[in-house]
Amino acid sequence: MKGTLAQVRSYERSVQLLMVNQFTINLGFYMLMPYLATHLAGPLGLAGWLVGLILGVRNFSQQGMFLIGGTLADRLGYKPMIIAGMVLRIVGFATLGLVDSVPALIAASAATGLAGALFNPATRAYLAADAGERRVEAFALFNVFYQAGILLGPLVGMLLTGIDFRVTCLTAAGIFAVLSIVQIRALPARRGDDTQVRADGQRESVLSQWRGILANRPFLLFSLAMIGSYVMSFQVYLALPLEVRRLGGQDTFGTAAVAVLFAVSGLSTILFQTKVTAWCKARMEPGRALTWGLLTMGVAFVPLLAATAVPVPDGGVGLWLLAAVPPTLAALLLAVGTMIAYPFEMDTIVRLSGDRLVATHYGLYNTICGVGITLGNLLTGAALDAARAAGMSALPWIALLALGLACAAALFGLHRTGRLAPPVREAQPEPATA
Helix, strand or coil: CHHHHHHHHCCCHHHHHHHHHHHHHHHHHHCCHHHHHHHHHCCCCCCHHHHHHHHHHHHHHHHHHHHHHHHHHHHHCHHHHHHHHHHHHHHHHHHHHHCCCHHHHHHHHHHHHHHHHHHHHHHHHHHHHHHHHHHHHHHHHHHHHHHHHHHHHHHHHHHHHHHCHHHHHHHHHHHHHHHHHHHHHHCCCCCCCCCCECCCCCECCHHHHHHHHHCCHHHHHHHHHHHHHHHHHHHHCCHHHHHHHHHHCCCHHHHHHHHHHHHHHHHHHHHHHHHHHHHHHHHCCHHHHHHHHHHHHHHCCHHHHHHCCCCCCCCHHHHHHHHHHHHHHHHHHHHHHHHHHHHHHHHHHHHHHCCCCHHHHHHHHHHHHHHHHHHHHHHHHHHHHHHHHHCCCCHHHHHHHHHHHHHHHHHHHHHHCCCCCCCCCCCCCCCCCC
């Protein structure tokens, strides 16, 4: 851990602040969001479909607005969008704790999602710009802070929600308020390169910029190939807990085993991310690292697949081991695959953008992957239901393994054909003079 902190101190102050910001953002978010559904359905007594609608609005507003948020960051600067997102989160979180009317809850949920769409692309583009040639290492450290917030947030939220959910909401809003003040005072202004001057001296329009990005075929192919990594990593929150509960039950053991899944995923990243990144960077090109990362994520489902061939014990230690060990191994391998791929993934987006309109590229990338996650989770859920109905418990794990192999093959193909190399940037025309 001392080595990690020493690496953080070696970066500019802005990069250090962005990493601490991301930890604090995730701390505030994950201390509230895991308990929101229970609050809506319990004390507020909302119907299940209303709870799903309110939660879905947050996800839709975030995923649907990533491109807009990234574009605004490139046009107006990274700092204003980061701060605007923080302010929206303050309003959204405070409102979730203080109101009980459905329209107000929907508006608060939408504001919370829009906030993420504003500051996420801006934060990553800012980090990429100020880290310079050390982008890969910076994103590895960024993931450490990111996972630390995810790991600590639910624990803090559990303690606060035990007092009152409103306390959790107001505390989360307070954390974002303090973070906003710190950023206003300490985060330097930073703009990316969004300039594209036409022959007549006029600035290129947003629609023209979007058309240019959509014409960037290597970037689009890379985005589509990486969808699988997000679908697979999300199974730590979907398929793996369901499998633990299916075999281990809903009692204390099942709850503890699910907690172990999250702990293994977060702690392994915190402890080993920088070491894994350094090892990979010293031995392989980014395209190969990405391929190995997604291959590892696909192989993560092999322990679960192998477990389906084992007779399910009636109870006792044998049942507990079958319920806990394969999902835990899967969670660990998913974490390792993410550790391998994530820093090179973030760096590849910058390289494929040609260091231009970086936040807009991040925004479109997040939207593509977000849509993919939604569809992937729907299909995973359908596979889980079909497996239970047909008595074919191996079906979802075969599908997820196949997804990992297919995405790894796609990335290997992009790497071998040179499509992950940065594009040659055309010289910009000089502005017309009077």
